[in-house]
Amino acid sequence: MINPTAHTTDITTMHDNVSIYLERISDFARLLRTRGLAVGLSETADAALLLSETDFTDRERVKNTLRALFAKSQAEQEIFDRSFDLYFVTAEQKKAIEEAERAAREEYEKQKAAAKKDLTYNGQPMDLDESMRETYMRMPEEVRERLRQIKDRFKDDIERSPELYASFIKSVFMKSIMEQQLAMEDAAAQAEAFDDPELEMLFRDISDFHESDIPKATALIGRLGKMLNGEIQAKNAGSGHKGKLDFKRTIRKGLETGGSLYRLAYKRRHKRRKKLVLLCDVSGSMIQFSAFALEFIQSLSTISEASRTFIFSEELAEIDRAALVNTETFRKQVKATGLFGRGTNLASALSQLLALKPPVLNGSTMLIILSDTKTVNVKETEQLLAGAKRLSGNIIWLNPIPERKWDYVRSIGRISGICQMIPCSTLSDLSRAVLRIAM
Amino acid sequence: MISENELRAGLDRAAYVYDDILISTVLVALKLGRPILIEGAAGVGKTEVAKVLAEVLERPLIRLQCYEGLDESKALYEWNYQKQLLAIQVSMNRKEDTDDDLTRSLFSDEYLLERPLLASIRSEEPAVLLIDEIDKADEEFEAFLLELLSEMQITIPEIGTVKSKTTPLVILTSNRARPLSEALRRRCAYLYLAYPSVEKELAILTRKMPNIDAQLALSVAEAVHTLRANDAILKKPSIAETLDWAAALEALGITELDRDALEQTKGFVLKNNEDLDEIHTLLPEGDCGEDCDCGGHGEAGHDQSHCAHHGHHHHA
Numbered sequence: 001m002i003n004p005t006a007h008t009t010d011i012t013t014m015h016d017n018v019s020i021y022l023e024r025i026s027d028f029a030r031l032l033r034t035r036g037l038a039v040g041l042s043e044t045a046d047a048a049l050l051l052s053e054t055d056f057t058d059r060e061r062v063k064n065t066l067r068a069l070f071a072k073s074q075a076e077q078e079i080f081d082r083s084f085d086l087y088f089v090t091a092e093q094k095k096a097i098e099e100a101e102r103a104a105r106e107e108y109e110k111q112k113a114a115a116k117k118d119l120t121y122n123g124q125p126m127d128l129d130e131s132m133r134e135t136y137m138r139m140p141e142e143v144r145e146r147l148r149q150i151k152d153r154f155k156d157d158i159e160r161s162p163e164l165y166a167s168f169i170k171s172v173f174m175k176s177i178m179e180q181q182l183a184m185e186d187a188a189a190q191a192e193a194f195d196d197p198e199l200e201m202l203f204r205d206i207s208d209f210h211e212s213d214i215p216k217a218t219a220l221i222g223r224l225g226k227m228l229n230g231e232i233q234a235k236n237a238g239s240g241h242k243g244k245l246d247f248k249r250t251i252r253k254g255l256e257t258g259g260s261l262y263r264l265a266y267k268r269r270h271k272r273r274k275k276l277v278l279l280c281d282v283s284g285s286m287i288q289f290s291a292f293a294l295e296f297i298q299s300l301s302t303i304s305e306a307s308r309t310f311i312f313s314e315e316l317a318e319i320d321r322a323a324l325v326n327t328e329t330f331r332k333q334v335k336a337t338g339l340f341g342r343g344t345n346l347a348s349a350l351s352q353l354l355a356l357k358p359p360v361l362n363g364s365t366m367l368i369i370l371s372d373t374k375t376v377n378v379k380e381t382e383q384l385l386a387g388a389k390r391l392s393g394n395i396i397w398l399n400p401i402p403e404r405k406w407d408y409v410r411s412i413g414r415i416s417g418i419c420q421m422i423p424c425s426t427l428s429d430l431s432r433a434v435l436r437i438a439m
Numbered sequence: 440m441i442s443e444n445e446l447r448a449g450l451d452r453a454a455y456v457y458d459d460i461l462i463s464t465v466l467v468a469l470k471l472g473r474p475i476l477i478e479g480a481a482g483v484g485k486t487e488v489a490k491v492l493a494e495v496l497e498r499p500l501i502r503l504q505c506y507e508g509l510d511e512s513k514a515l516y517e518w519n520y521q522k523q524l525l526a527i528q529v530s531m532n533r534k535e536d537t538d539d540d541l542t543r544s545l546f547s548d549e550y551l552l553e554r555p556l557l558a559s560i561r562s563e564e565p566a567v568l569l570i571d572e573i574d575k576a577d578e579e580f581e582a583f584l585l586e587l588l589s590e591m592q593i594t595i596p597e598i599g600t601v602k603s604k605t606t607p608l609v610i611l612t613s614n615r616a617r618p619l620s621e622a623l624r625r626r627c628a629y630l631y632l633a634y635p636s637v638e639k640e641l642a643i644l645t646r647k648m649p650n651i652d653a654q655l656a657l658s659v660a661e662a663v664h665t666l667r668a669n670d671a672i673l674k675k676p677s678i679a680e681t682l683d684w685a686a687a688l689e690a691l692g693i694t695e696l697d698r699d700a701l702e703q704t705k706g707f708v709l710k711n712n713e714d715l716d717e718i719h720t721l722l723p724e725g726d727c728g729e730d731c732d733c734g735g736h737g738e739a740g741h742d743q744s745h746c747a748h749h750g751h752h753h754h755a
Contacts, residue, residue: 049470065466068464068629216670
């Protein structure tokens with residue numbers, strides 16, 4: 001991993017900076033690659049050519065030129081701009097960075113010494129790995145103070161059962177440290193915020209949307225849906241020439257050329273798409289996600305036909321297609337069923353679904369479950385899911401819990417063995433998942 | 440190759456409002472012989488870039504409009520079958536030519552219908568090739584285009600390989616109706632066009648319509664900016680619609696964007712029935728946009744049922 005601040009390049013005057021850009025260009029290209037930009041050797045060579053042959057008068061011009069070459073989408077432009085500004089800095093910026101780095105190093109050493117003291121119990125260092133020690137150092141002072149107080153409170157009991165108390169204190173510390181690690185991961189995800197509000201919304205956790213964001217998110221879904229429709233239609237159109245010969249069209253076309261059958265026309269081979277059965281969790285924590293996910297799925301004209309939608313919390317209910325027109329009508333109908341905000345019992349919902357006559361699931365259906373897996377009766381749920389899988393062949397689970405947190409939710413590990421689980425915490429994830437379903 | 444100053448001067452002459460990013464991208468594309476991929480919402484002026492560059496570079500503009508199902512015969516070349524059949528019949532009657540001569544003549548330039556891609560490759564002088572709305576074409580066509588753009592030559596089985604005589608400046612535009620392949624993106628210099636800021640839109644208005652009233656131009660630019668920011672509006676006004684609207688206002692002798700002016704000319708800027716209902720958001724608070732004495736939506740205690748009685752609606 002390249003640390004951009006460790007490689008900041010001082011740009012003082014334009015006279016000598018072109019040579020600096022040239023020297024650093026391949027390293028900068030490598031940094032962009034680590035950030036997900038597909039910068040190949042040809043781009044780097046072209047950039048070097050431009051830098052050596054163009055008379056640049058200011059830093060901004062260099063930035064614009066390299067951006068046109070290296071960034072190939074709006075999102076990549078954002079990443080490029082941030083990387084460039086961090087990598088090629090002016091003399092003043094470099095001085096400020098060095099000063100800040102020196103202060104940070106001093107602070108780090110101080111915190112390290114304090115943490116070493118805190119993470120010692122009964123004269124022995126606690127058995128914690130380096131990353132946990134690092135996390136402890138970054139914890140808020142009030143949390144560390146609380147942990148110190150707990151340690152002090154049991155100081156006198158240590159002699160009674162040294163092993164028991166050492167293990168207890170360690171578990172208390174570990175719990176707090178792991179919570180802090182999760183919080184830091186969330187903060188890191190949010191720090192990836194984009195300058196463009198639309199892009200930011202695309203990558204924000206759906207559960208973090210406020211009421212005021214909903215119209216914007218809905219409009220974004222509409223646009224994404226259009227884009228996905230275009231992609232799916234283009235894919236389908238591509239498979240056009242593989243069907244049987246279309247005699248009618250061939251003869252009609254032949255008439256244009258005096259009856260000679262120059263160009264043959266083929267029937268399009270229609271891929272038989274599976275009918276979707278959607279099972280949406282509408283317990284309190286899930287309604288926002290389900291509403292967006294359903295709106296997304298409905299926005300795809302290619303897959304919305306012939307799908308059936310069920311909602312569940314403790315019971316199961318089928319939702320009218322008309323209610324899926326927008327988020328508002330969906331919410332109203334969910335509230336009318338009385339299922340909103342209750343606990344989650346997927347086992348009960350699945351058993352009701354499987355008992356429906358005529359059977360909902362069969363070989364030409366695909367079951368899609370939108371839920372966070374936080375259900376009661378996990379064992380029974382597993383058995384019923386296995387039964388549903390036997391009937392429909394494939395179950396796709398769209399999970400709004402970010403993938404990085406899956407290790408901490410036990411039920412996810414158990415259920416993901418039965419279903420194909422796809423992370424869908426953001427609209428971007430959701431669009432990718434829905435595309436996979438549609439294809 | 441055109442210098443930066445010449446490019447700027449040319450764009451100024453063409454009354455085109457540009458920024459440094461556009462200049463850098465065009466220079467990169469010209470220097471490296473790469474296509475320019477322009478993305479952005481509909482109506483931000485992507486096609487206009489190609490038109491104005493053709494004018495500035497004094498090159499012919501060759502345009503290929505993409506659509507679903509576009510294939511090589513519509514984009515590259517096609518044999519003129521009808522003309523070939525007639526030639527065969529004429530030749531059969533004359534019985535002078537041998538079969539070989541006939542075949543050779545049937546597949547010559549005379550019977551070749553040149554489509555935009557071939558026209559740009561065979562052009563004696565370098566052209567600007569605009570491949571408009573590439574996102575609407577199929578993936579197969581995109582792959583074919585990729586091959587063509589990298590080799591700048593094509594093989595016509597009956598004629599042989601046609602190498603480009605000059606390198607056209609290729610401009611691809613996309614409304615992002617579907618994502619383009621990584622391979623095509625990599626080959627291009629990329630330019631993203633967003634809707635212009637109020638200042639830039641004002642500059643466009645005054646550049647394209649030098650005689651427009653300064654206050655009216657500012658009002659129009661601000662109004663369009665407000666409309667674009669309104670999430671309830673489905674079809675955002677394009678720059679061309681801004682110009683049309685300003686021209687309509689000017690033609691009607693209107694200098695102030697008041698309720699009547701908006702009512703008369705709203706069809707120039709909003710093109711959707713539902714969107715037209717949103718025009719009232721441009722009115723100052725206290726003016727609900729309808730002929731009633733309701734006091735306006737800006738006033739506390741505004742009785743919306745009263746307005747409904749008059750046959751209009753208020754929006755949140």
